[in-house]
Amino acid sequence: MAALAQAERYPPLVERAEAAGRFVLVCEHASNAVPARWGDLGLTAEARRAHIAWDPGALALSQALSQRLEAVLIHAPVSRLVYDCNRPPDQASAMPAQSEVYAIPGNAVISPLERRLRTEAVYLPWAEALHGLIARRLALGLRPVMVTLHSFTPIYNGKPRRVELGVIHDADAHFAVAVQTAASKLTRLNVQLNAPYSAADGVTHTLRVQATPYGVPNVMLEVRNDLIATPEQIVQMADQLAAVLNMGLVEIQRQAKAS
Amino acid sequence: MAALAQAERYPPLVERAEAAGRFVLVCEHASNAVPARWGDLGLTAEARRAHIAWDPGALALSQALSQRLEAVLIHAPVSRLVYDCNRPPDQASAMPAQSEVYAIPGNAVISPLERRLRTEAVYLPWAEALHGLIARRLALGLRPVMVTLHSFTPIYNGKPRRVELGVIHDADAHFAVAVQTAASKLTRLNVQLNAPYSAADGVTHTLRVQATPYGVPNVMLEVRNDLIATPEQIVQMADQLAAVLNMGLVEIQRQAKAS
Numbered sequence: 429m430a431a432l433a434q435a436e437r438y439p440p441l442v443e444r445a446e447a448a449g450r451f452v453l454v455c456e457h458a459s460n461a462v463p464a465r466w467g468d469l470g471l472t473a474e475a476r477r478a479h480i481a482w483d484p485g486a487l488a489l490s491q492a493l494s495q496r497l498e499a500v501l502i503h504a505p506v507s508r509l510v511y512d513c514n515r516p517p518d519q520a521s522a523m524p525a526q527s528e529v530y531a532i533p534g535n536a537v538i539s540p541l542e543r544r545l546r547t548e549a550v551y552l553p554w555a556e557a558l559h560g561l562i563a564r565r566l567a568l569g570l571r572p573v574m575v576t577l578h579s580f581t582p583i584y585n586g587k588p589r590r591v592e593l594g595v596i597h598d599a600d601a602h603f604a605v606a607v608q609t610a611a612s613k614l615t616r617l618n619v620q621l622n623a624p625y626s627a628a629d630g631v632t633h634t635l636r637v638q639a640t641p642y643g644v645p646n647v648m649l650e651v652r653n654d655l656i657a658t659p660e661q662i663v664q665m666a667d668q669l670a671a672v673l674n675m676g677l678v679e680i681q682r683q684a685k686a687s
Numbered sequence: 688m689a690a691l692a693q694a695e696r697y698p699p700l701v702e703r704a705e706a707a708g709r710f711v712l713v714c715e716h717a718s719n720a721v722p723a724r725w726g727d728l729g730l731t732a733e734a735r736r737a738h739i740a741w742d743p744g745a746l747a748l749s750q751a752l753s754q755r756l757e758a759v760l761i762h763a764p765v766s767r768l769v770y771d772c773n774r775p776p777d778q779a780s781a782m783p784a785q786s787e788v789y790a791i792p793g794n795a796v797i798s799p800l801e802r803r804l805r806t807e808a809v810y811l812p813w814a815e816a817l818h819g820l821i822a823r824r825l826a827l828g829l830r831p832v833m834v835t836l837h838s839f840t841p842i843y844n845g846k847p848r849r850v851e852l853g854v855i856h857d858a859d860a861h862f863a864v865a866v867q868t869a870a871s872k873l874t875r876l877n878v879q880l881n882a883p884y885s886a887a888d889g890v891t892h893t894l895r896v897q898a899t900p901y902g903v904p905n906v907m908l909e910v911r912n913d914l915i916a917t918p919e920q921i922v923q924m925a926d927q928l929a930a931v932l933n934m935g936l937v938e939i940q941r942q943a944k945a946s
Contacts, residue, residue, distance in 0.1 A: 517826035540827045547826040556815045567776035567806040568799045637900040
């Protein structure tokens with residue numbers, strides 16, 4: 429069970445590593461890049477550009493928020509079709525054979541050794557970097573707050589989705605509830621708690637592993653991707669969400685003082 | 688927030704790394720070694736040999752169990768007085784200023800930068816190695832089961848303790864209950880659930896971070912250290928606990944099939 433050589437590992441990218449703000453921004457599905465080792469996974473170029481390969485707009489939104497909140501940002505460099513960093517290594521959805529209406533031929537049959545190889549190449553560097561980032565900030569007394577940033581497709585399996593901003597929590601809901609309340613006050617978006625996904629769908633792995641066990645307040649945000657498709661939309665959404673997250677933070681700081 | 692040089696990191700030791708058995712044995716308090724950087728922490732040699740610095744007997748017991756169960760074993764190479772790997776970096780008890788009746792002068796005042804340095808030197812290499820070990824086994828379909836091994840002092844703050852084997856759980860109790868039941872059937876030990884400590888005392892950090900979020904069955908065992916003070920006692924206790932753990936494993940496998 430020796431580790432892979434460093435050259436075969438795909439560590440995440442970290443921006444504003446030294447930022448002292450409380451927010452830690454996390455973007456698991458930032459990239460649709462497929463390293464040469466995995467070819468094209470048997471997909472057309474169109475499929476590799478689609479939402480199954482990544483969360484379109486999520487990285488640009490995360491970067492705009494990182495700037496506005498003076499917050500560190502960590503994002504994955506590889507498509508979730510190679511390894512979905514928001515899933516544990518023993519779940520089929522970590523290397524999905526099917527995503528929405530698309531079959532992924534390169535993932536149709538994956539041996540245990542190939543599962544381990546992808547875990548070592550993508551998931552472990554990701555998990556170690558994020559864990560180290562949180563642990564160092566805990567040690568320094570910076571009291572991190574985790575925000576994971578995702579986008580979702582407006583039409584899924586042929587059905588339109590009305591929700592525009594999903595606010596999703598795992599076991600510790602307190603920051604998510606504060607963010608949902610702030611978003612309903614400050615924006616005209618259709619804001620829903622635990623939509624279009626919830627923890628029951630297995631989408632809160634990062635929160636569950638990296639935030640909740642350390643008592644780090646956390647939330648997962650899902651933005652409908654037709655609302656962050658242009659640079660102008662990114663600016664507008666980032667302005668709104670920066671205000672929402674700051675209001676949510678003020679609220680949990682108030683709660684902490686009152687308790 | 689650059690990482691420490693490799694030379695200043697103290698990675699854990701792994702034995703039987705390739706073992707294919709389901710058990711993953713974990714010994715956070717295996718060593719009382721204090722690297723030169725931290726001198727003697729202001730303690731006498733006697734204090735550095737006492738239970739405050741490590742869990743006497745726990746490593747020998749873990750190694751004997753690793754042999755009997757054909758199980759991988761991971762153990763920390765540094766005293767818990769430098770960094771207690773079973774605590775998160777933002778808790779005072781990770782680098783305690785006081786332990787039972789002993790004051791730790793070298794820990795009386797620890798700056799945020801020193802907390803970060805010890806976190807990077809001891810905690811991160813530990814957490815990354817254990818996480819990698821679990822993740823690789825999950826990827827391979829080996830369905831790991833985590834057992835952390837500790838010892839406790841028979842007299843604490845002047846009071847004798849009657850419990851001989853403590854079986855402690857975090858949020859997921861199912862394997863701990865199976866182990867407690869097996870220990871009560873197979874041994875004449877005074878077996879108690881969640882004694883002499885429980886999750887409420889903050890002692891289940893490893894289980895909470897490394898096992899529960901992955902759905903890995905887990906238990907923390909605490910053995911009174913006067914029962915594992917000689918090589919003969921180690922053999923006797925390891926024989927008993929190997930049988931107990933195997934019976935507990937059979938029980939949760941039965942439950943998994945029935946559900």
